Amino acid sequence: MTIKRINPLSIYDGAPSGMSQATIDTDLGLVFISGQVDWENSLTVNKGNLAGQTRMSALHLITVLKEAGSSVSNILQLRVYVRGEVEEQLETIIPIISGTLGGARPALTGIGVASLVSPDTLIEIEAVAKVK
Template structure:
């Protein structure tokens, strides 16, 4: 197995946490992206709402995908983590998903959780794609 690490300079540096933003298994072309959140380079959120953080996490996902030589159309699986009860946010975030994923429609799992990367982090988006 050979892997290529994905660490776009536009995203926060994961080295402090012993992680990369993603890794490509070069033989199969599978891309495993770490959970994307609304963090700047100082590991701070920039949005205060679930909707705002979702948009920012998806924007960061686009950066990571493009840096890996992929795109939204090549997403295979998406896991969405939201702090709290996921159902409370369905009406607000489904339109965001529809706009972002369009006809790509990857396999998706929605998970409500008690905590994420920081107390201010409300959303995390983890994916598998191909090159």
């Protein structure tokens, strides 16, 4: 198995914590994307609300997909981690996620959690996609 690591310059550098934004198994043609949050290179949240963080996390996901030679239409599985009860957040999250995905309809799991990478982080989105 050959592994290729993906780390777009516009997204925070995960090297100090020992992670990559994505890894590609070149034999299988699959890209595994780390949970994307509303961080730039500053390692701090930019948007104070769930809608803003969802948009930025989705945009980071698209950036990583492109860098990996993939696209939204190639997403096989999407996991959305939300602080608190998922059901209470669906009205905010779903229009943004479905707008980002367009016609793609990957397997999707919403997971409510007590905490994420920082106290200000409200959502994290990870994915598995095929490479074009």
